Amino acid sequence: MASYDVTIIGAGFSGLTLAYQLLQNIGPIQIALINDGSFPVNNAAHKVGESVNEVGGLYLSHILKLHDYMEDNHFKKMGMRFFKETNGSFAEMGPAAFPANDSFHFQRGKFENDLYAMLKENVDFFNHHKFVDFSEETSHKHVLFIDKEGKEKSLTTQWVIDASGMKKVLSKKFNITRKLPISHASVWSRFSGFINVSDIYLDHGETPFSYATRERSSIHVEGLGYWIWILPLSDHATSLGIVFDEERYSFDDFSSQEKMLSWLDKHEPLLGSYLRKKNFNILDFKILRKFATLSDYATSPDRWALTGDAYGFWDPYYSGGFDVVAFQNTMLTQIIKSDLAEEDITRKIHNNNVLISSFMELMEHMFNNMYTLKENWYYLTVKYCIDSVTYFGSFCVIMRNIDFSDDILVESIISLVKETISIYSDIASFLRSDTFKKLNYTAPRKFLLHPTLFSTTNMNINTPNNNKNELINILKKHVNIMKYQYYYLLKGYDYMILLHSSIYDIISSNTDIDSYADNPLLLLQEGA
Structure with missing residues (x-):
């Protein structure tokens, strides 16, 4: 019977990247991968998730060292771009250039085929096999699986990792695992052609985006109770999907390709009329309902673990599923490396579960009742900028700079992450409040995200440069920035003014933010 160090169930993004990372960081290591499908898959395989943001981009480029591969084979992303149509006109928010840190659109099938080709000489793939169960033996696990004819097979392994997705x-x-309390559903298709948003939301050279390659962004079209993604996968294929709240919209209105297009005709006429005029060939159509789930923990002291959607998934709005994979795979790699070196891994497993659950807690606060407030453009702009400052200043900085082998460092970071999330929760609650709704402020209808607190925080993701003390200091600075934003908003001030201020340079890790709680403008005046 074959024996392995690690057996991975599932050969999608999370399983393949984990195998690749284990091989990079631990050698020699014996890996089995049980795959109920086979390779090659269709290059533009119809899977949930075709875009990664900065944490996922850092994981692919910096951790897995696949930057050149991603740039040569997939589309670099010009950040996220938001449109909101009203009576034939539209508002827009986004960058005018590629951000400082890379993110990507990618064809899932091509990526997985290419990673399979990189791995197949060093990983034992059991394609067309289905995992059945495993049992604990004295010094290992006994894994039972079957081939496509139903013939039983088995192997022994130290670790079993569930990367089987949903x-x-x-x-x-x-x-x-448990269902999460949101009733969102999604329908999406891949279109045989390039959906160019610059031909839908016309820019006549009068906006900050006139010379931007807008179609290379991750497109969000926003509406009350829903949003639409448009993702360029190649010059000849585009993914378009609608995510909606089933408490507001009937699922039956989206249950076929034609119904989806008719719904767009009614609710997003600029986009709907463009699609009708172009008459792209629709390659496929997929439905996913009530997809939000979460497991009680990610890694067991009994040497099995979950990664990717097998662990949990809140919502596709910020492509957070890939971020969960990035953190979980990186922490798992360190845990398995330490275990194979016969080190005690109890502390690392505890830290792993605390940090990954903290990331999911942040998502909970981000998505709580968000869909019900999307009608308000000022809310959308403030919410996205605060969400991004939170994300860039904490989780992106951590992914770029942390050493997960250092338990003391990880525990210090967990403490700062928890503080950040607590403050963010207070901010998110305020943004949902009647007090915020009654504020009589507006955001620019054509809102350029640079130069702002948003872009400055993004540019400083790499600042610690793997220096542990500097990493702690920049995370403390970020906690202070979060706290200051909260005090500023509570006073009823216009967030657009703060966003365009030099507050990032004014605040340090040692600033006594609480002393400015009653008069946050004083800090801006002192720093002027």
């Missing part, structure tokens, strides 16, 4: 084979086995 199948969630291990979380179901141990009954540790």
Whole structure:
């Protein structure tokens, strides 16, 4: 019977990248990968998730060292871009140039085919095989699986990792997964052609985006109770999907390709009329309902773990699923490396579960009732900028600079992350409040995100440069920035003014922010 160090269930993004990372960081290591499909898959495979933001981009470029591969084979992304149509005109928010840190659109099938080609000489793939169960033996696990004819096979392994996506084979086995309290659903298609937003939302040379390659952004079209993504996968294929709240819209209105297009005709006429005129060939159509789930923990002291959607998934709005994979795979790699070196991994497993659950807690606060407030352009702009400052200043900085082998450092960072999330929760609650709704402020209808606190925070993701003390200092500075934003908003001031201020340079890790709680403008005046 074959024996392995690690057995991975699932050969999608999370399983393949974990195998690649394990091989990069641990050698020699014996890996088995049980895949209920086979390779090659269609280059533009119809899977959830075709865009990664900065944490995912850092994972691919910096951690896995695939930057050149991604740039040569997939589309670099010009950040996120938001449109909101009203009575035939539109508002827009986004960058005019590529951000300082890379993110990507990518064809999932091509990426997975290419990674398979990189791995197949060093990983034992069991394609067209289905995981059945595993049992604990004295010094290993006994894994049972079957081939496509139903013939039983088995192997022994030290670790079992569930990367099976929504199948969630291990979380179901141990009954540790639960549905989350949001009723969002999604329908999406891949169109055979390039959907160019510059031909939909016409710019006549009169906006900050006139010379931007707008179509290379991750496009969000916003509406009350829904949003639409438009993602360029190649010069000849585009992914378009609608995510909507089933408490506001009937699922039956989206249940076929034609119904989806008719819904767009009614609710997004600029986009709907463009699609009708172009008459692209629709390659496929997919539905996913009530997809939000979460497991009680990600890694067990009994040497099995969950990664990717097998662990949990809130919402595709910020492509957060890839960020969860990035953190979980990186922490798992360090845990397995330490375990194979016969080190005690109890502390690392605890830290892993705390940090990954903190990331999911942040998503909970981000998505709580957000869909019900999308009608307000000022809310959308403030919310996105605060969400991004939170994300860039904490999780992106951590992914770029942390050493997960250092338990003391990880625990210090967890403490700062928890403080950040607590402050963010207070901010998000205020943005949902009647007090905020009654503020009589407006955001620019054509809102350029540079230069602002948003872009400055993004540019400083790499600042610690792997220096542990500097990493702690910049995270403390970020906690202070979060706290200052909260005090500023509570006083009823216009966030647009703060966003365009030099507050990032004024605040340090040692600034006594609480002393400015009653008069936050004083800090801006002192720093002027």
